Amino acid sequence: MPIPLFTPSSALTQQNIPLAITIMVVGSFLFATGATIQHLQVGGTVDTTAENRQLSLRQIGSLITNPRWVLGLAILITGSTAHIFALMLAPVTVVQPVGILAVPWSVLLASRIHKFTPTRQVWGAVAITVVSVVVFTVMAASTAAHTIELPHNDIIIACVFVYLVGVLLAALGSQGPQRYRAIMWASAGSFYYGLSSALIKVITELIKREDFLVDPFFWTIFPFFVATYGVGGWMIQQAYANGPAEIVVGSMTTTDPMVAVGFGLIVLGEGVNITPVAAAIMLVAAVTAVRGVFILSKHHPEAGNYRRQGNEWDVDQALV
Numbered sequence: 135m136p137i138p139l140f141t142p143s144s145a146l147t148q149q150n151i152p153l154a155i156t157i158m159v160v161g162s163f164l165f166a167t168g169a170t171i172q173h174l175q176v177g178g179t180v181d182t183t184a185e186n187r188q189l190s191l192r193q194i195g196s197l198i199t200n201p202r203w204v205l206g207l208a209i210l211i212t213g214s215t216a217h218i219f220a221l222m223l224a225p226v227t228v229v230q231p232v233g234i235l236a237v238p239w240s241v242l243l244a245s246r247i248h249k250f251t252p253t254r255q256v257w258g259a260v261a262i263t264v265v266s267v268v269v270f271t272v273m274a275a276s277t278a279a280h281t282i283e284l285p286h287n288d289i290i291i292a293c294v295f296v297y298l299v300g301v302l303l304a305a306l307g308s309q310g311p312q313r314y315r316a317i318m319w320a321s322a323g324s325f326y327y328g329l330s331s332a333l334i335k336v337i338t339e340l341i342k343r344e345d346f347l348v349d350p351f352f353w354t355i356f357p358f359f360v361a362t363y364g365v366g367g368w369m370i371q372q373a374y375a376n377g378p379a380e381i382v383v384g385s386m387t388t389t390d391p392m393v394a395v396g397f398g399l400i401v402l403g404e405g406v407n408i409t410p411v412a413a414a415i416m417l418v419a420a421v422t423a424v425r426g427v428f429i430l431s432k433h434h435p436e437a438g439n440y441r442r443q444g445n446e447w448d449v450d451q452a453l454v
Contacts, residue, residue, distance in 0.1 A: 154223035158232040161216030164209050166239035166383060170247070171206030173379035176371055189375050197371065234264045234387050240380035256430060263384055263426030267391065270419040273412050274395040283403035284339060286351050292401045293329065293358045296393065300325040304369055307376065316377020317427065319369050320385035326366030327386065328393025333359040335398065384427045392420055 179193050179200075189197075197203045220229045238260050245252050300322045307318035336355055340346045373382045399405030 150223045154220040154229055155232055157216050157223070158220040158229050159235060161213045161220060162233050162235035163239050164213030164216060165233070166236040166243060166379075168206045168209035168213060169236075169374075169383050170240060170243045170379045171209065172203055172371070173374040173382065174247070175200050175203040175206065176374040179375070189372055194368070194371065233391075234267050236387055237263055237380065237384045240383040244378060244380050259426050259430035260384070261426075262429065263388055263423050266419045266423035266426060267388055270416050270423065271391060271395070273416050273419070274399065276412075284336060284351075285401070285403075288401050289336060290354065292397060293333075293355070296325050296329045296397075297358075300365070300369070304372075307369070307372060312376070316373050316381050317385055319373035319376055320382040321389050323366040323369030323373060324386045324389035325393050326362040326369065328390040329397065330359060330362035330366065331390065331394035332397035332402070333362065335402070381427065381430060384430055388423045388427055392423075 175197060176189070179189070179197060217229070217233065220232075238257075241252050241256060241260055244250075303318050303322035303325065307315045307322060310318060333355060337352070337359060340349060340352050340355070343349065346352050370382065370386070373385070399408065
């Protein structure tokens with residue numbers, strides 16, 4: 135008689151928080167490493183002195199055949215797999231905040247590669263971002279409902295809304311001031327990645343139904359899900375072309391979970407237990423995390439290029 139792959143006593147079904155944290159620490163390092171490698175290859179593909187560094191289709195094609203870029207992609211996929219295994223071993227409240235370690239990992243990797251010493255302002259910005267996202271994630275997880283709803287119209291409207299926001303951010307990344315472009319492109323891609331995480335949850339719930347293959351709603355949502363990865367990945371590559379990897383990683387690890395959690399709370403009904411105090415804390419944490427990424431952009435060594443050109447980036451003005 136065949137033995138089931140997953141039994142109640144299987145190690146993958148048992149809670150093991152220390153092991154999950156260890157796996158996620160490794161996963162966060164893999165994510166930062168893969169992003170850094172891809173950023174270096176993208177930087178060697180575009181003209182970094184050009185006003186508009188947007189990647190052409192031919193340049194993207196050359197990246198796909200670039201062994202080092204593919205290596206970066208493989209490392210990112212390995213990190214994502216580690217994230218999945220960590221979630222199988224511990225609650226999302228424990229696992230998700232550990233992923234924010236990708237931000238300081240990225241700063242350390244960049245400092246070694248580009249031979250600069252991170253300043254107090256850079257580490258301060260990293261700390262602001264990490265702490266704020268941890269607070270946001272913990273508050274969201276502690277108030278989320280255990281069951282979700284699948285309001286078809288609301289889900290489709292939310293998907294369209296996120297797509298439109300992504301398009302707007304991408305337009306700012308493509309045509310806006312050069313000093314804003316990396317963050318705008320990264321934020322656009324992160325909106326799509328956050329939506330993909332939310333849609334994974336929707337699709338998982340639909341697959342539990344025996345008739346999901348003949349459900350028109352499944353075949354309406356599935357193309358949104360597939361497109362989010364392709365379009366989001368393209369936008370992230372554009373972000374790499376316009377700014378340092380650690381700023382892109384910082385934006386992704388801030389925006390992605392907030393979009394996914396927001397989708398769950400507002401659209402899927404996970405926020406029915408949230409209190410006004412918790413909502414206020416999450417709002418403050420979200421705004422503070424975004425500000426942390428902007429501060430990181432301002433004080434990153436690459437920002438000096440803009441200051442020497444007389445284009446000082448005023449973070450306070452950027453947030454108005």
